Amino acid sequence: MVDGIFAADQLARIRDDIRTISAMAFKVGAGSLSSQIKTKVGPSMYLYILSLEKENRLPAAASLGHFLSELAGFLDAIDKITLTLAFEPSVDFQKEIALWLEKNLGTKVVCDFAVDEGIIGGLVIEYHGKYKDFSKAQEIEPQMRRA
């Protein structure tokens, strides 16, 4: 499941799903957990829980809360990087960028993509409190101001 997460909004959705499942875990319901959560969580979380059930790796109800808490902690620990682009990136391009970053950073990373047409082109990066503007606007601003 974690391999499929590359964007911050996906991560936010997974966190919401964990909260939903945590709330449901203490209620007695008919059928498996996956069947109960199917319509209430995102597909990736549903498939993840379903796969755990099939492999008999899903913890018992008593320890399910602890398992979900650990999962949330693990997701929170994933590195985040904010990338501002001048256009709306396709999902494929988002994935490509995330993979490139993972490769070069040597760690799992999720990207928070923001769009600002004012930067013209290129990229603005915010990572671990650092900010760097690699945009075209930054490059041509002095010339444009002079003009």
Place this chain on the structure above:
Amino acid sequence: MVTLLALTLALNIILAFLVLIAILKIAKIPLVKKPESAKNTKLTKKLEIRLEGEVEKLIAAAGRRIDAKLSEYFQTLVDDAQKKGTELTGFIEKQQESIVKETQFLVARDIAKLQEDLQKYRADKFARIDQQVKDMVYDIAKQVLGKAIDVSTHEDLVKAALERAKKENLLENAKH
């Protein structure tokens, strides 16, 4: 003026009356006429004429002196009035001149300050308008340029920016 003339006239009459009494006393002539003899009557008549002449002379002399004195006083009054008038005119002229000069100075100073303020205001306004125009041109240019770039080029620009970030160790430094 009328009061002064009336006073003078009254003074003349009193003076004439006093002179008459004095003469009568000197000549030992009683004020109330007593029955006299024909001889005395003739003498008295002559004396009367003489006295009248003397009294007229005295009155005329007193009148002349009073006229001269009055004339002198009037002249002094006129001179004083003229002098005061001249002084007042000079004072007024000086004050007028001073007020005009002060007003001219104040007006000139106000105009200079007004011109300076106006100049500054104009310069500020022009600078602000200039900046606003530049900002507008800049914003429009950014939008136009951004839209003119196709998605593929945008993606290439992003990749190139990432490579630059890598070269500048922005990503390396953040490891672990």
